[in-house]
Amino acid sequence: MLTHINKQGNPNMVDVTEKQVTQRTATARSIVVLPAEVFELLSGDELQSKKGPVFQTAIIAGIMAAKKTGDLIPLCHPLGLDNCNISIQINEQQEVVVDCTASITAKTGVEMEALVGASIAALTIYDMCKAMSHDIVIKETKLIAKTGGKRDFKRS
Structure with a gap:
């Protein structure tokens, strides 16, 4: 079931009126x-x-972007994040790993905020390094974990 499509097949924002604040x-x-x-x-x-x-x-840049997710993704709820943290590490394969964790006490989750934060931080790395080389690859962006709401998720 697509949550952003109404009964008439038109796009709509998910109604969170009846959801619990968690x-x-x-x-x-x-x-x-x-x-x-x-x-x-x-x-x-x-x-x-x-x-x-x-x-x-x-x-x-990633924190700023996470805070603006509702302005960037058309059907996302505008959220006032309780926290947003971005860490940047180098892994064993000599890759730059950007993790973005967002949190809120609300009726809707912050997966999109975390994904936008990580994505924009990665794009900023590209932008700041492109004068040195255009052979930079943003390999992947994915959800690692989420808590709260209907179900929790943790990538193995």
């Missing part, structure tokens, strides 16, 4: 693959570019 969280992940010539510029936990600190800027 604590809801969601974590999403984007993975960015940087070419060797960019990756070798990594110093400690940060990558510097001519535009400034890449990961710090990506964190700010």
Whole structure:
């Protein structure tokens, strides 16, 4: 059943009037693959570019985007997030792993906010590094976990 389609087949916002207010969280992940010539510029936990600190800027951009999800995705409810946290790590495969966790106490969840936050942080990494190489790949973006609402989810 498509939740954003009404009985007449037209798009509509999901009615959350009858839903219970619960604590809801969601974590999403984007993975960015940087070419060797960019990756070798990594110093400690940060990558510097001519535009400034890449990961710090990506964190700010991701949080800002998560807060604006209702403005970006047409049928998303506008939400005032209780919290949004973005972490950026380097994994064993030398990939940049961007995790975004959003939380709220509300009638609707924050999966889209977490996905948007992770996506925009990854796109910001691309933007800040593209002068060094266009051979940057945003490999995947996916939901990792969510709690609250009808059912919880955790990717294995």
